[in-house]
Amino acid sequence: MADAIxxxxxxxxxxxxxxxxxxxxxxxxxVRGCMIIRPNGYALWENMQQALDKMFKETGHxxxxxxxxxxxxxxxxxxxxxxxxxxxCAVVTHSRLKVDPELGxxxxxxxxxxxxxxxxxxxxxxxxxxxxxxIQSWRDLPVLMNQWANVVRWEMRTRLFLRTMEFLWQExxxxxxxxxxxxxxxxxxxxxxxxxAEDFMAVPVIKGIKTASERFAGAVETYCIEAMMQDGKAxxxxxxxxxxxxxxxxxxxxxxxKNNELEYVWATSWGVSTRLIGALIMVxxxxxxxxxxxxxxxxxxxxxxxxxxxxxxxxxxxxAYAIKKELTDAxxxxxxxxxxxxxxxxxxxxxxxxxxxxxxxxxxxDVANSTIEVARRDNGQKExxxxxxxxxxxxxxxxxxxNGLFERALKTRExxxxxxxSYEDFKSVLDSKGGFVRMHWDGTGETENQxxxxxxxxxxxxxxEGYEEEGxxxxxxxxxKGRVYFARSY
RNA sequence: CGGGAUGUGGCGCAGCCCGGUAGCGCACUCGCCUGGGGGGCGAGGGGUCGCAGGUUCAAAUCCUGUCAUCCCGACCA
Numbered sequence: 001m002a003d004a005i006x007x008x009x010x011x012x013x014x015x016x017x018x019x020x021x022x023x024x025x026x027x028x029x030x031v032r033g034c035m036i037i038r039p040n041g042y043a044l045w046e047n048m049q050q051a052l053d054k055m056f057k058e059t060g061h062x063x064x065x066x067x068x069x070x071x072x073x074x075x076x077x078x079x080x081x082x083x084x085x086x087x088x089c090a091v092v093t094h095s096r097l098k099v100d101p102e103l104g105x106x107x108x109x110x111x112x113x114x115x116x117x118x119x120x121x122x123x124x125x126x127x128x129x130x131x132x133x134x135i136q137s138w139r140d141l142p143v144l145m146n147q148w149a150n151v152v153r154w155e156m157r158t159r160l161f162l163r164t165m166e167f168l169w170q171e172x173x174x175x176x177x178x179x180x181x182x183x184x185x186x187x188x189x190x191x192x193x194x195x196x197a198e199d200f201m202a203v204p205v206i207k208g209i210k211t212a213s214e215r216f217a218g219a220v221e222t223y224c225i226e227a228m229m230q231d232g233k234a235x236x237x238x239x240x241x242x243x244x245x246x247x248x249x250x251x252x253x254x255x256x257x258k259n260n261e262l263e264y265v266w267a268t269s270w271g272v273s274t275r276l277i278g279a280l281i282m283v284x285x286x287x288x289x290x291x292x293x294x295x296x297x298x299x300x301x302x303x304x305x306x307x308x309x310x311x312x313x314x315x316x317x318x319x320a321y322a323i324k325k326e327l328t329d330a331x332x333x334x335x336x337x338x339x340x341x342x343x344x345x346x347x348x349x350x351x352x353x354x355x356x357x358x359x360x361x362x363x364x365x366d367v368a369n370s371t372i373e374v375a376r377r378d379n380g381q382k383e384x385x386x387x388x389x390x391x392x393x394x395x396x397x398x399x400x401x402x403n404g405l406f407e408r409a410l411k412t413r414e415x416x417x418x419x420x421x422s423y424e425d426f427k428s429v430l431d432s433k434g435g436f437v438r439m440h441w442d443g444t445g446e447t448e449n450q451x452x453x454x455x456x457x458x459x460x461x462x463x464x465e466g467y468e469e470e471g472x473x474x475x476x477x478x479x480x481k482g483r484v485y486f487a488r489s490y
Numbered sequence: 491c492g493g494g495a496u497g498u499g500g501c502g503c504a505g506c507c508c509g510g511u512a513g514c515g516c517a518c519u520c521g522c523c524u525g526g527g528g529g530g531c532g533a534g535g536g537g538u539c540g541c542a543g544g545u546u547c548a549a550a551u552c553c554u555g556u557c558a559u560c561c562c563g564a565c566c567a
Contacts, residue, residue: 004502004516013561021501032558088566122567156491156565163566216567236567273567306526345527352527363526373526490567 005353007287012231017160019281023290023354026160033158033165037274040354041161043298044277045168049148051200051295052170052272055192061144061172066126068150069117074125078250081124084217088154090119119152124218124247124269127173132253135175135265141255142185143175161278162235162490169273175265177255179244182266183221186242189270190223193238201276202293202406203227203283204413205237206436206485208461213445216269220244226460226485228413229282232434234460234487237279243267278490283409284378290355291377293405294398301327301334301394302351306344306363319367323360323390330391332398352377357401358394378404419483423474426486430457436487440480442473451475451486460485 005022006014020026025041037045053063069092076082093116098108120126131143152166172189176182190207197205205225215222219241227237248254248264257263284291294300305320307313320336327334337347344361351359361373370387374394378401385393416435420426429437441447441459452458467482 011561017560028559030558084566151567153566157563167567169567239567271567275567304526308525312525343525343527343529345525345529347528348526349528361526365526375527 005287005289008230015287016278016282019285019290020160025277025281025290028160031165033155035160035164035166037168040298041277044280044292044296045274047296047298048196048200048276049170052192052196053146053148055196056146056170056172059144059188059192061146061174063147064145065147065149066120066123066130068120070120070123070126072116072118074129075118077125078218078247080246081218081250085121085153089121090152090154092117092119120149121151121153122269122271123147123149123151123171124173124243125251128247128251128253128267131173131175131265132248132251135253135255137256138177138258141175141177141265142181144172144185145174146170146172159278159490161281162275164274167273167275169271171271172269174268175248175253176268177257177263177266179266182244182268183242186221186223186240186268186270189240189268190225190238193225193240193270193272196272197225197227197237197276197279198406200293200295201280201283202295202402202409203237203279204406204410206461206463207465208463208485210239210461211445211448211459211484213448214458216241218243218246219269220246223464224461226436226487227279227283228416228436228487229279229490230412231282232416232488234436234485234489235275235279235282236460236489237276238270238272240270241268243269283412284405285355289353291405292355292357294357294402297355297357298333299335299351299354299356300332300398301358301360302347302356303334303336303360303362304344304347304351305336305338306361308364312364315367316362316364320362323362323372323387326391327394330395332391332394348375358397376401378408421471421474426451426457426474427455430455430486430488434488436460436485438483439486440469440471440473440482441484442476442478442480444476444478447473447476447478455488457486457488460487460489 005018008015023040024038026038027036029036093113094107094111095113096108096111097105100106135141148170150166150168155163155165158164174185176185194205194207197203205227207225210222210224216239221242223240224236225238227235229235245264245266247267253265254262255265281290303320303323305316307316317338324334324336348359355377357377359375366372371384372387372390373382374385374397375382376397416433418429418435419438420429426437426439448459462484469482471480473480
């Protein structure tokens with residue numbers, strides 16, 4: 001079974017799909033482009049939600065829930081927004097089915113809706129319609145709201161977690177009295193995302209600004225975090241948008257300021273999705289299976305008891321449950337795999353494929369010696385630890401794995417980041433190893449498009465740090481204010 | 491939506507060219523032996539061959555259509 005995982009070298013895309021399948025993260029659905037998130041995958045999402053939700057609340061946000069259906073007319077109100085999303089909306093036009101004697105079950109033509117409903121591709125419109133009723137005075141601001149929801153975008157080509165027609169995400173929507181405050185909010189969230197990616201997912205990210213062509217439909221400025229996958233392709237891991245007054249104007253959302261004047265509200269929106277699970281897989285996992293960072297792993301430690309005779313079984317399991325209690329009390333998510341009928345070696349492989357960070361093996365010899373075998377998923381190292389030190393030892397190991405995964409990913413990204421000063425070098429780096437390529441850019445859409453057309457690489461972002469450096473765009477020959485990050489991307 | 495590939499027990503596949511009524515490995519069930527990195531032996535259960543038409547005495551196999559999935563392109567978190 002395990003040897004059925006395609007190696008990364010052989011076929012990276014297939015490897016990615018194999019990991020999802022063997023680690024039981026998701027399954028295909030009867031509906032094209034949709035996915036079934038299995039318990040292993042959903043538990044991962046729940047842990048992500050929990051960590052992010054805490055950070056949102058710590059930065060003053062509250063959760064709410066808006067409907068999945070949006071009146072079609074709402075979507076038309078913000079011009080750029082329409083352009084961006086009109087092509088990929090699921091539309092509800094009827095409200096019931098009926099059984100036709102000849103045709104069987106059909107849409108009842110008499111149930112046509114007065115106004116079509118759009119299945120939300122994102123919720124700006126319905127939220128700004130609401131905010132326009134909620135907000136009157138500067139005293140009503142800011143509104144700092146988030147929702148956990150599903151959205152639907154009718155995609156042509158889908159991939160599990162990375163791009164599905166329906167996906168789970170959170171979308172924050174905030175309203176502010178000043179531009180400065182809204183921009184600050186956008187950046188606060190960008191930092192939350194970056195912190196989450198690096199501290200919890202152990203995925204290093206570049207914080208930056210999107211170019212006009214990559215900007216969210218309806219935004220004034222889109223900030224993003226960009227991550228590098230093992231195959232040299234970049235992945236946008238999260239976006240935070242400064243929306244200016246675009247939606248406030250479209251939905252007539254004004255507030256009375258302290259000078260008794262009416263002003264349009266300033267807005268932001270921001271989101272991360274189940275796509276992050278795809279990033280997690282592609283950054284850390286190896287040819288043996290999934291590798292999970294301890295902070296997000298649904299199970300951090302799996303204990304496999306080993307025994308032959310009944311009396312051994314009894315003493316080993318007794319010890320195993322004692323260890324479970326001890327580690328659980330220490331705040332560690334541990335399971336004891338006491339299933340009979342699965343042999344130890346089989347279980348070892350099972351937890352390896354599923355990415356459990358630490359595996360313990362406890363046999364009669366260990367019970368006799370008051371020891372236990374500790375194996376790390378990230379580097380395969382095994383050691384025998386004294387039973388008395390176990391909790392501390394595991395806590396240290398989990399931390400070491402968390403840090404080690406980040407360091408390894410960071411090194412990989414650094415190895416996959418190049419700075420070039422000629423278009424020839426740019427192309428040869430892209431074709432040989434991919435990765436991020438830092439190159440001067442003249443700031444025009446023309447050059448950006450030309451590069452995209454010729455190399456398939458896009459500007460992933462204009463980095464917030466380490467950008468400014470006078471230079472020349474090697475493609476156009478025009479002056480450049482700094483190096484931007486190019487990459488081929490998912 | 492264009493190009494390519496593939497649909498056969500739960501999973502992975504063979505059979506298809508050369509029609510004759512379905513097989514292998516894994517998984518599953520039961521029993522015994524086993525148990526520190528995917529065990530062994532024995533006995534079992536499970537498939538109208540993606541779907542719909544057509545050709546034929548006879549279709550997994552040939553023909554037409556259709557649907558789905560994967561890969562590659564254009565669009566996107």
